[in-house]
Amino acid sequence: MKxxxxxxxxxxxxxxxxxxxxxxxxxxxxxxxxxxxxxNADNADSIEYHIAKPTSSxxxxxxxxxxxVVKNALEKRQIIIGVPACDLASLNLMDKIFLDEDFLDxxxxxxxxETILIGNDCYExxxxxxxxxxxxxPYPTKNYDINLASHEEKIYLSVNSEKxxxxxDSIKNGDFQEIDSLPDAIDMKRMKTxxxxxxQNKQLPELDSTRKLVLEDxxxxxxxxxxxxxxxxxxxxxxxxxxxxxxxDKENFEKIKNWDTCQYPSFEKVAAGEDPLRRLYDRLKNRYxxxxxxxxxxxxxxxxxxxxxxxxxxxxxxxxxxxIIELSNC
Amino acid sequence: MKNxxxxxxxxxxxxxxxxxxxxxxxxxxxxxFTFKTGQFVEVxxxxxxxxPYTPSSSAWVKDKMExxxxxxxxxxxxxxxxxxxxxxxxxxxFGRGYPIDKFYDNEILILGGGVGIAPLRCLILTMLEEEEKxxxxxxxFGAKTPPDFIYKDWYKxxxxxxxxxxxxxxxxADDSWDETEGLVTVLLDKVKTDFSKVMAVxxxxxxMMKFGxxxxxxxxxxxxxxxxxxEKNMSCGLGKCGHCAMGNYFVCKDxxxxxxxxxxxxxxxxx
Numbered sequence: 193m194k195x196x197x198x199x200x201x202x203x204x205x206x207x208x209x210x211x212x213x214x215x216x217x218x219x220x221x222x223x224x225x226x227x228x229x230x231x232n233a234d235n236a237d238s239i240e241y242h243i244a245k246p247t248s249s250x251x252x253x254x255x256x257x258x259x260x261v262v263k264n265a266l267e268k269r270q271i272i273i274g275v276p277a278c279d280l281a282s283l284n285l286m287d288k289i290f291l292d293e294d295f296l297d298x299x300x301x302x303x304x305x306e307t308i309l310i311g312n313d314c315y316e317x318x319x320x321x322x323x324x325x326x327x328x329x330p331y332p333t334k335n336y337d338i339n340l341a342s343h344e345e346k347i348y349l350s351v352n353s354e355k356x357x358x359x360x361d362s363i364k365n366g367d368f369q370e371i372d373s374l375p376d377a378i379d380m381k382r383m384k385t386x387x388x389x390x391x392q393n394k395q396l397p398e399l400d401s402t403r404k405l406v407l408e409d410x411x412x413x414x415x416x417x418x419x420x421x422x423x424x425x426x427x428x429x430x431x432x433x434x435x436x437x438x439x440x441d442k443e444n445f446e447k448i449k450n451w452d453t454c455q456y457p458s459f460e461k462v463a464a465g466e467d468p469l470r471r472l473y474d475r476l477k478n479r480y481x482x483x484x485x486x487x488x489x490x491x492x493x494x495x496x497x498x499x500x501x502x503x504x505x506x507x508x509x510x511x512x513x514x515x516i517i518e519l520s521n522c
Numbered sequence: 523m524k525n526x527x528x529x530x531x532x533x534x535x536x537x538x539x540x541x542x543x544x545x546x547x548x549x550x551x552x553x554x555f556t557f558k559t560g561q562f563v564e565v566x567x568x569x570x571x572x573x574p575y576t577p578s579s580s581a582w583v584k585d586k587m588e589x590x591x592x593x594x595x596x597x598x599x600x601x602x603x604x605x606x607x608x609x610x611x612x613x614x615x616f617g618r619g620y621p622i623d624k625f626y627d628n629e630i631l632i633l634g635g636g637v638g639i640a641p642l643r644c645l646i647l648t649m650l651e652e653e654e655k656x657x658x659x660x661x662x663f664g665a666k667t668p669p670d671f672i673y674k675d676w677y678k679x680x681x682x683x684x685x686x687x688x689x690x691x692x693x694x695a696d697d698s699w700d701e702t703e704g705l706v707t708v709l710l711d712k713v714k715t716d717f718s719k720v721m722a723v724x725x726x727x728x729x730m731m732k733f734g735x736x737x738x739x740x741x742x743x744x745x746x747x748x749x750x751x752x753e754k755n756m757s758c759g760l761g762k763c764g765h766c767a768m769g770n771y772f773v774c775k776d777x778x779x780x781x782x783x784x785x786x787x788x789x790x791x792x793x
Contacts, residue, residue: 436764
């Protein structure tokens, strides 16, 4: 892996310059939320680096909310800056679903191929962050092309993939200085973040026990937590691994791939009227079974990366971690 | 590159009414279309919607396809208004069908009810192309009333096949009916076969599949020899959209045909 250092100011200038030609997205503060927005010469200085997570997960770049999957022209290259490790971890599962060799999704594939992922270390965390509980570090360890770390007045880039190297070689200038390794201070910052995440999740059961807990009955707990659920589906919309969709029909046999979720009533309802998920608490539980049992069994991949967005997004204030802890106390 | 979301075009040649709620649609594909018996296709009504069906014609026929459809929702309602000449979209075939090679040299027992007879017709027609490869085919079909039986002209011809033993029942008989009256499961008591070895296939309404399976188990049929065609809300057919998830399976990709042994431990399989 090649590492480079650049002065913050020079990095900003560099970004402004390449933003004129490239399609770049990065996290920005927008009212109360942090959202991925298009980077241009005017806003490049206010990119939010090293935050816990943007409100939306990185899946929006590969699996848009709504997409015409018969007629749309395929996308051109996009560069995403500031992808947190929890989102990068989600790509293991998403790739297995959409790049399944039996049924390759050409839209997802093209977007994945045409995207340069620039991950970044998390130096800030929020109350809902719990990646370490599921053995994911709060700094990128996989699925990224380039990683961005920073310390004092410098930005450090680590090029991780062939695609990242090719891209970086094509745009770098003399302001980037190749270095042997990242400064120790970066390691320290990473460890400090990891410790903070671990500390706030001491009570949270590990992955194996979580699997067992959601498989058990505990109907009372599910009913209790489902009381405030309004089936809005926000938890799925912001989840980096929720992949369910509905195909909607347009004239001329066009199809729209539109996000859907098992949290909506009638998601599994069949023509004859039977609906295995007709009860609200069964739908709530289904989401946890999917994340901690079925997806790991089917794909050998974890389907909860501990990003905590479902906790932040829930208008019924259902706290996933409190639910799991309550199950463990039964 | 083939786009998994884009349907092939089929021309609707004619529509035949089977019963008040059920019609058969005769289709011709733009180019030859192959599928395995038990697999399903997604049928698109242009601009309206898409729904999953199992063909009811033989899997040996590549230039024609028949699909029998019960009126149940907005897509099927629109289909039932079609007269012929329309263009339909078809995606597929999808999923795992019946393991015909495992059926060779065995006694086969087929239990079907209502519109569930449609996929079984595909299986039976496909098997009869090489009838000599099966020891015996016992068929038990049921419907609510005599007019509810689909494929009215088929049974005489079917019963004439050397290795076929056809039994039929209706829940409620009328004066025209001289066969069995009662739920389709009562026909199982009339079947003479080695239940410990027979390969059983069940397709029909959920309640019939449930009690049919339980009766077969009582008669000594092995869990791994009972093949069930599961109805779930298959949408994409590709193991991606999640609508047909059943425990650790996507019914569209891992099914729709499962043995009872494969799915018996999941809750809610019959609803």
